[in-house]
Amino acid sequence: MSLERVCYDCGRRTDAPVARCDCGEPLWLATGDDSFDWDDVADGPGLGRYGALLPVDAEALDGLATAAGDTPLVRAPELDEFAGARVHVKAEGQQPTGSFKDRGSALGLAAVGEGAAGDVGAVGTVSHGNMAMSTAAFAAAAGVPCTVLVPADIPAERLGIIAQYDPTLLRVDGDYGRLYERSLDLGPDRGVAFLNSDAPLRVEGQKTTAVEVCEAFAPDVPDAAVVPVSSGGHASGAWKALRELRAAGAIDEVPPLYLVQAAACAPIAEAFADGRDEVTPVDGGDTVAYSIANADPPSGTRALRAARDTGGAVLAVDDDAIHDAQRALATAAGLSVESSSATALAAVRRLAEDGDLTASDDVVAVATGTGLKATAGSASVPTVGIDELDERLTDAGERTA
Numbered sequence: 072m073s074l075e076r077v078c079y080d081c082g083r084r085t086d087a088p089v090a091r092c093d094c095g096e097p098l099w100l101a102t103g104d105d106s107f108d109w110d111d112v113a114d115g116p117g118l119g120r121y122g123a124l125l126p127v128d129a130e131a132l133d134g135l136a137t138a139a140g141d142t143p144l145v146r147a148p149e150l151d152e153f154a155g156a157r158v159h160v161k162a163e164g165q166q167p168t169g170s171f172k173d174r175g176s177a178l179g180l181a182a183v184g185e186g187a188a189g190d191v192g193a194v195g196t197v198s199h200g201n202m203a204m205s206t207a208a209f210a211a212a213a214g215v216p217c218t219v220l221v222p223a224d225i226p227a228e229r230l231g232i233i234a235q236y237d238p239t240l241l242r243v244d245g246d247y248g249r250l251y252e253r254s255l256d257l258g259p260d261r262g263v264a265f266l267n268s269d270a271p272l273r274v275e276g277q278k279t280t281a282v283e284v285c286e287a288f289a290p291d292v293p294d295a296a297v298v299p300v301s302s303g304g305h306a307s308g309a310w311k312a313l314r315e316l317r318a319a320g321a322i323d324e325v326p327p328l329y330l331v332q333a334a335a336c337a338p339i340a341e342a343f344a345d346g347r348d349e350v351t352p353v354d355g356g357d358t359v360a361y362s363i364a365n366a367d368p369p370s371g372t373r374a375l376r377a378a379r380d381t382g383g384a385v386l387a388v389d390d391d392a393i394h395d396a397q398r399a400l401a402t403a404a405g406l407s408v409e410s411s412s413a414t415a416l417a418a419v420r421r422l423a424e425d426g427d428l429t430a431s432d433d434v435v436a437v438a439t440g441t442g443l444k445a446t447a448g449s450a451s452v453p454t455v456g457i458d459e460l461d462e463r464l465t466d467a468g469e470r471t472a
């Protein structure tokens with residue numbers, strides 16, 4: 072399949088290994104197969120099942136890539152009352168490194184292994200969390216050198232998780248948004264394929280979240296899908312998947328795509344609310360949803376277009392709503408998700424409160440990453456003597472009775 076790149080906005084095409092169009096917007100790959108049918112989905116694990124829609128051979132998605140994707144879609148009726156709709160949780164925390172990023176990492180490393188990414192001998196990424204861990208893990212499994220550029224102020228515990236895969240790690244002092252663009256400029260010259268969050272190859276891998284959701288509902292589609300948005304890379308992948316499935320006739324209609332940000336740092340939601348066509352940088356504040364706190368999202372305008380084009384919206388939810396949703400997911404459904412992922416359920420609740428969703432609507436909340444990497448705060452736990460156990464267990468039984 073061609074690795075030709077095309078601009079979603081102005082339609083310009085290029086074979087050059089660049090990430091941005093001359094118009095400034097991010098490029099994506101000219102993929103898709105208008106003859107695709109659900110019968111074309113192959114048996115077997117991982118992303119290779121959707122080989123017909125991907126820019127690499129299914130056989131290249133081997134090894135660790137067979138463990139990426141194919142995550143459970145958990146119907147969670149325990150959350151319906153909280154949310155105000157019929158909730159289905161796409162549990163991306165089940166991936167090898169615990170986040171949806173593994174889809175793009177698997178695809179990207181497979182492309183590099185096939186020589187489909189051009190003349191490169193290494194991969195890299197700019198990230199302060201999930202994407203760094205994911206890229207380093209898949210590079211390790213593929214035996215490909217990996218450079219991870221992280222901000223200088225990255226918390227030590229996150230650095231430790233990345234370091235276990237032994238990439239070349241560099242803390243970089245300076246503007247994080249500029250570092251992102253600088254890496255894309257330098258990468259092709261230095262033989263490094265930077266698999267940043269909205270890199271064309273990563274977007275191709277991240278298409279598969281939406282393909283899996285649509286396959287689960289086929290021949291219907293869910294009434295809505297809600298995805299947390301940061302750089303706009305995952306949202307772009309979801310939109311691209313829906314466009315390709317629609318073009319092939321594999322889905323009759325495109326479900327509304329709702330994107331959600333943390334209110335403290337919500338450039339895309341603000342642009343949507345203002346009716347603007349472009350996303351501009353904001354001065355972002357702190358939020359518990361730090362994984363999606365991106366004040367200058369590189370694919371922000373493309374994500375904005377995705378929400379509008381599908382009849383969805385971009386929402387912002389505050390930290391209290393995020394906490395409530397995260398707690399509901401854990402205590403009612405037994406699902407530990409990171410704060411950023413809980414924004415999706417918080418957004419479902421908001422949409423239902425606003426009348427955009429009803430109690431009978433089937434809504435997919437994409438829980439992008441596990442909560443098991445992060446400490447969930449301190450817990451007050453009593454210590455009891457072993458001789459007191461008899462009495463305490465009786466108390467515990469009454470609590471749940």
Ligand SMILES: [Zn+2]
Nearest residue numbers: 078081092094
């Ligand atoms: Zn363009």
